[in-house]
Amino acid sequence: MIRVRDMDAADIDAVSAIRVRGWQAAYAGLVPRTHLDAMTVEDDAARRREWFSRPGRTSRDLVAAGDLGPVGWICYGRPGGSEPAGTGEVYALYAAPELIGTGIGRALLDEAHARMRAEGFTASALWVLAGNERARSFYERAGYRPDGRTRDDAYEDGTVLTELRYRRPL
Secondary structure (H helix, E strand, O other), X not given: OOEEEEOOHHHHHHXXXXXXXXXXXXXXXXXXXXXXXXXXXXXXXXXXXXXXXXXOOOOEEEEEEEOOEEEEEEEEEOOOOOOOOOEEEEEEEEEXXXXXXXXXXXXXXXXXXXXHHHOOOOEEXXXXXXXXXXXXXXXXXXXXXXXXXXXXEEOOOOOEEEEEEEEEEO
């Protein structure tokens, strides 16, 4: 049985493994292979420890945990920039690649939406790679729609990938 709970510092290594494996699975063929191959759980965990311990951090992290620990992770909070008041943002959502399609992502997203509503948000936004059809389909089934905004991500080999912003009311 999976339950969604707040992430704590003891979850960092597991979350980093989920995130790195998630990137390598979800973005194969989209993000340059050299970038994916350079990702390590150890480097990600070191950055996550530093980030997780920052005083005044306003983002929230949740994990989907089973009997053997975390199998999914979501991070959400208040977006930067010129977003309208009342808009929250899902910064990242990953499930262990071998468990995609089992409801973990949806459970995490549903809990993040409930918490955002409880915090006073009335809408949620997120960014997704234009070429990531699996993720786009997942978010569309959850009620998200592209709102027309785009941004480009540049990689070290000169590859530029476009992200689409999706929104939905809460």
